Amino acid sequence: MKSLEHHWKQDQIRLLRLRLGWTQSDLARRLSCEPQMIEDLEAGSLAVESEIVHKLEMIAHQADLCGDEIQCLPAAENFCDQEHLGQVDLNKLK
Numbered sequence: 454m455k456s457l458e459h460h461w462k463q464d465q466i467r468l469l470r471l472r473l474g475w476t477q478s479d480l481a482r483r484l485s486c487e488p489q490m491i492e493d494l495e496a497g498s499l500a501v502e503s504e505i506v507h508k509l510e511m512i513a514h515q516a517d518l519c520g521d522e523i524q525c526l527p528a529a530e531n532f533c534d535q536e537h538l539g540q541v542d543l544n545k546l547k
Contacts, residue, residue: 461506463497469513470495484508 470480470491477491484491484505493499501509 461501461509463495466491466501466509467495469509469516473512473516483512 466480470477473479475483477495478488481488481491485508486505490499494501494505
């Protein structure tokens, strides 16, 4: 089994949520839990269960995969406008 990349303490959970631009309710919906649980996790008053850890890992991994796409988006839009294209290979923008 793959080792977990994060330890998922209160700060890491909050930073991931903010990085994605999500509210506590948004994260709760994606983790299939109540918003109060996210509030408690971020306050450090609740330990992170293994099921939540695995879901957080998946969300973090997906955010990492999309990071290049998000970072390149303005350049891609500019390139599309200049070349009159609908799609751009992100590798051409790096």
